Amino acid sequence: MSNSIEAKINAKPEKQAPNGRLLEQIIAKLDDDKAEEIITIDMAGKSSMCDFMVIASGRSQRQVAAIAEHLRELLKPQMSEGPSIEGLPEGDWVLVDAGDVVVHLFRPEVRAYYRLESMWGLETPSAPPSMALFDSGDDQVSVEEE
Numbered sequence: 001m002s003n004s005i006e007a008k009i010n011a012k013p014e015k016q017a018p019n020g021r022l023l024e025q026i027i028a029k030l031d032d033d034k035a036e037e038i039i040t041i042d043m044a045g046k047s048s049m050c051d052f053m054v055i056a057s058g059r060s061q062r063q064v065a066a067i068a069e070h071l072r073e074l075l076k077p078q079m080s081e082g083p084s085i086e087g088l089p090e091g092d093w094v095l096v097d098a099g100d101v102v103v104h105l106f107r108p109e110v111r112a113y114y115r116l117e118s119m120w121g122l123e124t125p126s127a128p129p130s131m132a133l134f135d136s137g138d139d140q141v142s143v144e145e146e
Helices: 003-010 020-032 061-078 108-114 116-120
Strands: 036-042 052-057 084-086 093-097 101-106 132-134 141-143
Touching: 020 036, 020 052, 020 061, 020 101, 036 108, 036 116, 052 108, 052 116, 061 093, 061 101, 093 108, 101 108
Parallel strands: 052 101
Antiparallel strands: 036 052, 084 093, 093 101, 132 141
């Protein structure tokens, strides 16, 4: 067998290049909608579920839901069935699955409680001290006074 054929047989399958344009559009829309603490995680070599994970915060349930709806409108023409969205009615943690890019939208105190970034070795932003925080020890809600 020739070396070139052998190299092709033994070569690892190449992962398709991440959809950078899709990621750019999503980040731009999050920025336009005033999402806060936007973090992009390159999932290459970490997970096969997507190429990128984006985590962002909205200041309220209404803003989180509005950002998710705006992402749906942005992505709908680019996807045959539109993005899959979970958690929209509650607006605390909304997941937008755009295929190559998965977006997690949180209210700040919910994001601080779940600390999704820490799963991937990143620092988790803390919720503002004036907001209700979840006590991770006993699942009770406490409010810090200023």
